[in-house]
Amino acid sequence: xxxxxxxxxxxxxxxxxxxxxxxxxxxxxxxxxxxxxxxxxxxxxxxxxxxxxxxxxxxxxxxxxxxxxxxxxxxxxxxxxxxxxxxxxxxxxxxxxxxxxxxxxxxxxxxxxxxxxxxxxxxxxxxxxxxxxxxxxxxxxxxxxxxxxxxxxxxxxxxxxxxxxxxxxxxxxxxxxxxxxxxxxxxxxxxxxxxxxxxxxxxxxxxxxxxxxxxxxxxxxxxxxxxxxxxxxxxxxxxxxxxxxxxxxxxxxxxxxxxxxxxxxxxxxxxxxxxxxxxxxxxxxxxxxxxxxxxxxxxxxxxxxxxxxxxxxxxxxxxxxxxxxxxx
Amino acid sequence: xxxxxxxxxxxxxxxxxxxxxxxxxxxxxxxxxxxxxxxxxxxxxxxxxxxxxxxxxxxxxxxxxxxxxxxxxxxxxxxxxxxxxxxxxxxxxxxxxxxxxxxxxxxxxxxxxxxxxxxxxxxxxxxxxxxxxxxxxxxxxxxxxxxxxxxxxxxxxxxxxxxxxxxxxxxxxxxxxxxxxxxxxxxxxxxxxxxxxxxxxxxxxxxxxxxxxxxxxxxxxxxxxxxxxxxxxxxxxxxxxxxxxxxxxxxxxxxxxxxxxxxxxxxxxxxxxxxxxxxxxxxxxxxxxxxxxxxxxxxxxxxxxxxxxxxxxxxxxxxxxxxxxxx
Numbered sequence: 001x002x003x004x005x006x007x008x009x010x011x012x013x014x015x016x017x018x019x020x021x022x023x024x025x026x027x028x029x030x031x032x033x034x035x036x037x038x039x040x041x042x043x044x045x046x047x048x049x050x051x052x053x054x055x056x057x058x059x060x061x062x063x064x065x066x067x068x069x070x071x072x073x074x075x076x077x078x079x080x081x082x083x084x085x086x087x088x089x090x091x092x093x094x095x096x097x098x099x100x101x102x103x104x105x106x107x108x109x110x111x112x113x114x115x116x117x118x119x120x121x122x123x124x125x126x127x128x129x130x131x132x133x134x135x136x137x138x139x140x141x142x143x144x145x146x147x148x149x150x151x152x153x154x155x156x157x158x159x160x161x162x163x164x165x166x167x168x169x170x171x172x173x174x175x176x177x178x179x180x181x182x183x184x185x186x187x188x189x190x191x192x193x194x195x196x197x198x199x200x201x202x203x204x205x206x207x208x209x210x211x212x213x214x215x216x217x218x219x220x221x222x223x224x225x226x227x228x229x230x231x232x233x234x235x236x237x238x239x240x241x242x243x244x245x246x247x248x249x250x251x252x253x254x255x256x257x258x259x260x261x262x263x264x265x266x267x268x269x270x271x272x273x274x275x276x277x278x279x280x281x282x283x284x285x286x287x288x289x290x291x292x293x294x295x296x297x298x299x300x301x302x303x304x305x306x307x308x309x310x311x312x313x314x315x316x317x318x319x320x321x322x323x324x325x326x327x328x
Numbered sequence: 329x330x331x332x333x334x335x336x337x338x339x340x341x342x343x344x345x346x347x348x349x350x351x352x353x354x355x356x357x358x359x360x361x362x363x364x365x366x367x368x369x370x371x372x373x374x375x376x377x378x379x380x381x382x383x384x385x386x387x388x389x390x391x392x393x394x395x396x397x398x399x400x401x402x403x404x405x406x407x408x409x410x411x412x413x414x415x416x417x418x419x420x421x422x423x424x425x426x427x428x429x430x431x432x433x434x435x436x437x438x439x440x441x442x443x444x445x446x447x448x449x450x451x452x453x454x455x456x457x458x459x460x461x462x463x464x465x466x467x468x469x470x471x472x473x474x475x476x477x478x479x480x481x482x483x484x485x486x487x488x489x490x491x492x493x494x495x496x497x498x499x500x501x502x503x504x505x506x507x508x509x510x511x512x513x514x515x516x517x518x519x520x521x522x523x524x525x526x527x528x529x530x531x532x533x534x535x536x537x538x539x540x541x542x543x544x545x546x547x548x549x550x551x552x553x554x555x556x557x558x559x560x561x562x563x564x565x566x567x568x569x570x571x572x573x574x575x576x577x578x579x580x581x582x583x584x585x586x587x588x589x590x591x592x593x594x595x596x597x598x599x600x601x602x603x604x605x606x607x608x609x610x611x612x613x614x615x616x617x618x619x620x621x622x623x624x625x626x627x628x629x630x631x632x633x634x635x636x637x638x639x640x641x642x643x644x645x646x647x648x649x650x651x652x653x654x655x
Contacts, residue, residue, distance in 0.1 A: 015471075017467060017469055017470065018467075018470055019470065020470075021470065021471055057470070058470050108476075108478040108479065108501075108502070109476065109478065111478075112447060112451065112476075112477050112478055112501065113451060115443075115447060115501075116444070116447035116448060116451050116453055117453075119440060119441075119443065119444035119447060119448075120444060120447075120448055120453055123440070123441055123444055123618075123621060123624070123625075124621075125444055125445075125448055125453070125454070125618060126453070126454055126457050128618040128619050128621055129454050129616060129617060129618060131619050132602065132603075132610065132617040132618065132619050133610045133617070135605050137602050137605070137619075138602070139345060139602065140601060140602060140619040140620055141345045141346075142345060142346050142347075142385070142386045143345070143349060144619070144621070144624060145624050145625055145626050145629065146621065146624055146625050147625055147626065147627070148436075148437060148440070148625045148626075148627045148628065149440050150436040150437065150439075150440055151436075168500055169497075169500045169501060170500075171500060172496055172497045172498075172499060172500030173440065173497060174436075273468060274460065274465050274466070274467065274468060275460075277463050277465070282460075282461045288453075288457055289457060289460040289461060290451075290453060290456040290457055290460055291456050291459050291460045291465075291468040291472070292468060293451060293452070293456050293472070293474065296451070296472060296473050296474055297450075297451070297473055297474050297475055297476045298473050298475065298476075299475075299476045300476070301473065
């Protein structure tokens with residue numbers, strides 16, 4: 001098949017700091033002709049007609065009105081990843097363009113990071129590693145202790161795919177599982193993981209030893225966890241965030257950690273990423289921050305690309321779309 | 329009740345880096361008359377005859393022949409933790425002294441730590457944290473990746489209480505579980521966690537993405553994992569040790585990591601602890617080491633203390649000792 005016959009897909013770049021990874025490029029090229037932003041900008045007239053899809057990887061390229069206006073044949077924006085808070089769904093919809101995400105590819109890997117953060121925080125793993133390698137360490141103190149995960153209470157806020165997989169894992173640690181969600185899950189689903197529904201988030205916050213945020217960022221969930229919510233949590237509790245930084249009122253979190261309103265936090269996500277180097281969160285010793293690595297495995301990146309490719313092909317071929325995202 | 333009626337129990341000291349925890353002493357003092365090593369040494373003649381038990385907290389006080397000879401009424405040594413490789417069981421037996429450990433209370437915390445190390449290593453958590461907080465970080469690169477845990481193969485060497493609890497946890501991550509043990513577990517236990525027995529350790533090593541050591545240290549398991557075993561592992565595999573440092577030939581491990589014979593290691597235990605400050609393991613990016621914290625939670629240490637108390641009381645009243653360690 002001649003190259004011109006493959007549908008054109010716009011990407012930010014091949015390789016480089018924020019570009020699409022080389023092995024993912026190879027996957028995409030089996031089905032599409034890839035056009036980088038540079039190529040597009042250098043030859044807008046010719047390229048703009050060819051582009052039927054944009055593959056958004058790590059939130060790039062940025063989709064704004066100007067871009068949408070210059071892509072007359074654009075049918076779909078396929079996001080790699082499940083969160084689409086960086087996309088203006090309404091605006092994109094006004095152009096008759098569909099948006100897809102990759103909810104299935106991310107779920108296990110992100111649930112794993114949630115568990116990794118909870119365990120690392122509870123057992124003070126990062127601090128422990130620092131003691132092991134410190135030039136000043138002469139002995140390991142016997143009274144250096146963390147807290148238990150097994151049989152503790154985990155409160156999951158957001159019980160979608162990812163939240164549910166966290167619950168499945170936590171059950172094996174004999175954890176008591178509470179959850180808060182827009183909708184209650186079916187009885188069979190609850191029983192399978194031993195999860196108790198808390199219609200009021202306050203009940204979950206007051207009873208949990210670990211609070212895990214696994215929900216979408218929307219206007220409704222922005223700053224969902226603020227001063228009031230942190231104040232409701234146990235002083236021995238840990239907050240874990242694997243959603244989006246903006247779900248937490250970050251200034252309120254800094255204050256809560258400084259004043260020991262809660263015991264600790266473990267965040268895979270912040271707002272922005274990375275945080276400014278002088279941000280108070282970076283100076284606290286009761287916090288673990290990871291650089292948004294919820295899906296940062298070779299396998300997950302590949303699965304996300306495959307899911308995005310399936311979405312794009314479905315749209316371009318007029319078939320049922322596996323994971324379309326609609327504006328509210 | 330007057331002090332003299334409570335049994336005299338020798339401890340090393342209270343508080344500080346190695347001592348019995350201050351907040352445990354209230355519980356202990358309602359049951360025992362605690363004698364510190366300092367007090368004992370200041371009044372050997374009198375106290376030597378009175379001491380009937382030793383509460384050995386984290387390998388202290390050190391028990392040697394001289395001490396045993398000066399404690400004629402010693403009946404039992406209660407040791408904290410499950411490992412007893414630090415005790416000379418033959419020597420103690422020759423003095424007619426019984427020994428107890430705390431095998432079950434440590435198991436969930438140690439299993440939790442094993443899984444924590446596996447996840448932290450696979451997802452490069454410590455490296456990631458360093459990047460997130462480093463003053464030099466300007467952006468998070470897109471090609472910075474770890475490896476999956478979910479859906480991969482875990483080989484557990486040593487399927488005792490701790491190993492089995494690791495298997496229970498790993499199953500929830502959809503891991504394929506292989507195990508090697510002195511004895512095969514029964515069918516119900518195996519199918520409850522989906523574990524497949526590997527009679528030959530080689531089969532386990534060749535098929536596993538993560539190899540977790542959860543054996544007791546004995547002469548038979550000393551340097552169980554050496555150059556040969558490391559070479560049988562996949563080059564993409566990670567070794568996790570929650571047993572004892574001596575189960576691994578440490579020099580062979582250093583070499584294997586340097587030559588990329590295996591991908592990474594995550595160790596809660598080394599030999600010695602701590603390692604010398606210039607040891608090569610401390611400098612490797614693909615090695616995660618924690619300071620022997622397998623049972624280091626407030627809750628478990630309290631349970632250990634209560635368990636040890638129970639064992640001492642049983643021994644002193646001539647009842648069966650719940651966690652007696654037999655030769």
